Amino acid sequence: MFKKIVNYSKACYSELAHNTTWPTRAxxxxxxxxxxxxxxxxxxxxxxxxxxxxxxxxxxYPH
Structure with missing residues (x-):
């Protein structure tokens, strides 16, 4: 089970670090x-x- 968590964390990091396109400041x-x-x-x-x-x-409905 611990191995699954580590692999999931590595996959998430890889996706964010290498495959995600971040917007520019503008x-x-x-x-x-x-x-x-x-x-x-x-x-x-x-x-x-x-x-x-x-x-x-x-x-x-007036008061």
Missing amino acids: ELTHSAMVVLSASLVIAVVVFIMDSAFRFVMGTV
Whole structure:
């Protein structure tokens, strides 16, 4: 069983060290900016929808 664990660890290391393509700093920065922008857009859309529903519910069911 110990031999299986060692072989698995060696295979994982080999895969990460030799076969994985890591992004460059520029690619990573670009991807992070895309994710940040998309998150901001989604947050704004959710805020607008929440405000609209709050207005409609406040109109239909006044306090």
